Amino acid sequence: MTDTLGQVVRVKAGNSGMLYDPAFAIAPDLRVFKPGFYADRVQPVSAGGRNAAWFVHDQWGYGVLRQYRRGGLVARFNKSHYVWNGAENTRSFAEFRLLQYMHAQGLPVPKVVAASYERSWCFYRAALITQTLPNTKPLASVLQDMPATADISALAQACAHSIFLMHRANVWHADLNAFNILVDTDNKAWLIDFDKGRQLVMTASLCDDNLNRLKRSLEKVLPQQGLVFWEDLHRFYTKNQ
CATH class of the missing domain: 3.30.200 (Phosphorylase Kinase; domain 1)
Structure with missing residues (x-):
C-alpha cells in the first residue's frame, strides 16, 4: 500500500x-x-x-x-x-x-x-x-589521524556549516557526537543517526544543547585537541548566524 x-x-x-x-x-x-x-x-x-x-x-x-x-x-x-x-x-x-x-x-x-x-x-x-555514504570516516577518527600541528579550520568550518543547516531547518539531534558526524574526502561533513531526533523550533538554548553535547564528546575522545577543534567549530557556527 x-x-x-x-x-x-x-x-x-x-x-x-x-x-x-x-x-x-x-x-x-x-x-x-x-x-x-x-x-x-x-x-x-x-x-x-x-x-x-x-x-x-x-x-x-x-x-x-x-x-x-x-x-x-x-x-x-x-x-x-x-x-x-x-x-x-x-x-x-x-x-x-x-x-x-x-x-x-x-x-x-x-x-x-x-x-x-x-x-x-x-x-x-x-x-x-x-x-551508505562512500569514502567517509567518523569525525573522531579524522581528528585522531591528524597531526597535532595540522590546520583544522577548514574541517571545523565544514562541520559548523552542516550543523547550522540542520538547526536552521528546525531539526534537533538527540545525540550529536564525534561519531555521528562523518567526513568525506572532499571535506564535507555529513550528519547521521537521527534516532529520537525531532523537528522543533530550534531556540538558542536547544542549539547550544546540541553543540555542548558535541563538545563533551570531543573532549572525551581527544581531551586537548578536541576542545581546540570545538572552539573553532563554535566560532564558525556563530558566524553563520
Missing part, C-alpha cells in the same frame, strides 16, 4: 510492517532487516552501532542496516524492545520520516532506504536501512 505522500510504500504483514522508498528496488520483505539475509554481502560496522549495525549490499545498492538497541542501564535487562504506541510512533518510522524531510531540504544526511518494526504484545523491535 502506498501512503498519502506517494513517495513511500508501506507493507504490513501480521504484527510487522515496513516503509521503503520506491526509488530503491528493495524487496518488500522483512527479511531484508536481518543481516543473515545478505549472506556474504554483509560486514559489521566496527565503530559505533552498539554491535547492531552492518554494511550491506543488494540489488538496490549499498547501505547500512541498523537494528535499534537501548543504551545505559536499561540495556542490562532490555536490549532491543520498546513500548508499542502505534506504527507511526515507532523509532524506525519516525527516523525514516525525519530523514526523508531532511534530505528533501538538501541537508547533508544519508538517503533513507527502508524502516521496519516487529510487534510482540505491548512491545516492538525496529530496524532502519540508510544508503
Whole structure:
C-alpha cells in the first residue's frame, strides 16, 4: 500500500510492517532487516552501532542496516524492545520520516532506504536501512589521524556549516557526537543517526544543547585537541548566524 505522500510504500504483514522508498528496488520483505539475509554481502560496522549495525549490499545498492538497541542501564535487562504506541510512533518510522524531510531540504544526511518494526504484545523491535555514504570516516577518527600541528579550520568550518543547516531547518539531534558526524574526502561533513531526533523550533538554548553535547564528546575522545577543534567549530557556527 502506498501512503498519502506517494513517495513511500508501506507493507504490513501480521504484527510487522515496513516503509521503503520506491526509488530503491528493495524487496518488500522483512527479511531484508536481518543481516543473515545478505549472506556474504554483509560486514559489521566496527565503530559505533552498539554491535547492531552492518554494511550491506543488494540489488538496490549499498547501505547500512541498523537494528535499534537501548543504551545505559536499561540495556542490562532490555536490549532491543520498546513500548508499542502505534506504527507511526515507532523509532524506525519516525527516523525514516525525519530523514526523508531532511534530505528533501538538501541537508547533508544519508538517503533513507527502508524502516521496519516487529510487534510482540505491548512491545516492538525496529530496524532502519540508510544508503551508505562512500569514502567517509567518523569525525573522531579524522581528528585522531591528524597531526597535532595540522590546520583544522577548514574541517571545523565544514562541520559548523552542516550543523547550522540542520538547526536552521528546525531539526534537533538527540545525540550529536564525534561519531555521528562523518567526513568525506572532499571535506564535507555529513550528519547521521537521527534516532529520537525531532523537528522543533530550534531556540538558542536547544542549539547550544546540541553543540555542548558535541563538545563533551570531543573532549572525551581527544581531551586537548578536541576542545581546540570545538572552539573553532563554535566560532564558525556563530558566524553563520
